[in-house]
Amino acid sequence: MRKKKYKVNSAVRRFIMSILFLTMAAALAACSGTNGNGEKDGESGKLRVTATTGMIADAAANVGGEHVIVTGLMGPGIDPHLYKASQGDVKKLDGADIIFYNGLHLEGKMGEIFEKLEKRKPVVAVSANIDESLLHGDPAAKGEAVHDPHIWFNVKLWMSAVETIRDALSEKDPQNAAAYEQNAAAYLNELEKLDQYAQEQIAQIPEKSRILVTAHDAFGYFGEAYGLQVTGLQGMNTMSEYGSKDVSELRDFLVKNEIKAVFIESSVSSKSIQSVIEGARTLGHEVSIGGELFSDAMGDEGTVEGTYIGMVRHNVDTIVKALK
Missing domain, CATH: 3.40.50.1980 (Nitrogenase molybdenum iron protein domain)
Incomplete structure (x- = not known):
């Protein structure tokens, strides 16, 4: 017995195709994490x-x-x-x-x-x-x-x-x-x-020792807010270049003010500040690394320093320990 063949007219075909298209679009939106209008994550609504x-x-x-x-x-x-x-x-x-x-x-x-x-x-x-x-x-x-x-x-x-x-x-x-x-x-x-x-901890540093020296001049607002004199080898932008004159001037500053500790930064090479330390040593003045500060970036995710509050507290504690 031969099976009958049924023809699908064009209107029905278009209807079926549109249903298939909408189904596929919804599936793609779900996979891409959108809800179709780009406003929030499709799965979580966040x-x-x-x-x-x-x-x-x-x-x-x-x-x-x-x-x-x-x-x-x-x-x-x-x-x-x-x-x-x-x-x-x-x-x-x-x-x-x-x-x-x-x-x-x-x-x-x-x-x-x-x-x-x-x-x-x-x-x-x-x-x-x-x-x-x-x-x-x-x-x-x-x-x-x-x-x-x-x-x-x-x-x-x-x-x-x-x-x-x-x-x-x-x-x-x-x-x-x-x-x-x-x-x-x-x-x-x-x-x-x-x-x-920060106010209370920095106040524990003797006034004459409240001098913060870092690789680049990122701590100006910190110094103004909490009563520290701040200077850096490079300018506010690490794209700015520094030369032998900058190194010698900072070296002389350390010697003149009898500064015992300077600080490196997690997001800036320590090479520049090391040259200043070596320069001071040639003049008979010993300077140590007071610790690593977080300047333009926080610490690793999952650590205390990986949060803003933890980062600031770390910096404050490190500075106080070295300068106090």
Whole structure:
């Protein structure tokens, strides 16, 4: 017995094809982690946040809590002044719902990327709401109004950055604004305690010994906030070059002020500061390494120093131990 053949008319065929297309699109959206409109992660419903530095990523995670998935681009030991975004980084930025960066030319090599992305999504400089009168100028920037970007070293200034993150998340995701407000309030309270801790600990250093010497001039805000004289071999930007004159001047400074300890940084080569130590030794003055400080990057993930609060406390404790 021959089976009958049934013809499918064009209207039915188009209907079947459209159902198949929609089914495939939904499956692809689920696999890619989106919900079809690019607003949140498809599986978790969380806001996708990409941050440049570890300090910003940590702040965003504290404020966002359970409502965000935070991706940081620059890990431990990474110098943001010299950082160039990889193809993988561009993908992370492109897949984010909101992007946070420091601003003040810290991520100078990523400026063009941010300009392109901000046409499609919020790209927020966490330094945007800091009163300009509180920012330091960069003496090496001739004829330009360039500010010192190392704002996280003054905890009070960093609290403004946290508030900017809170407001940006609330605007992007208003249904969870109350949670962001609550999380930010709790985190800001911890930062208040951190600021007080730094004040109390640095005050234990004899006044004549409150001189902080590092590889590059990243601690200006820290010195102003907590009463330390700060100097570095390189300028605020590690892209700035230093020469034999800079080395000899810093060497003479160490000898004249009888400074016994200088500090290396986790994200800057120690070679430069070693040349200063050797120069002082030739003049009969012994200088030791007081310890390693975290300047432009935090510590390893999963460690105390891998958080902003832990990083600052580590720096404070290291400085006090060496200079006290």
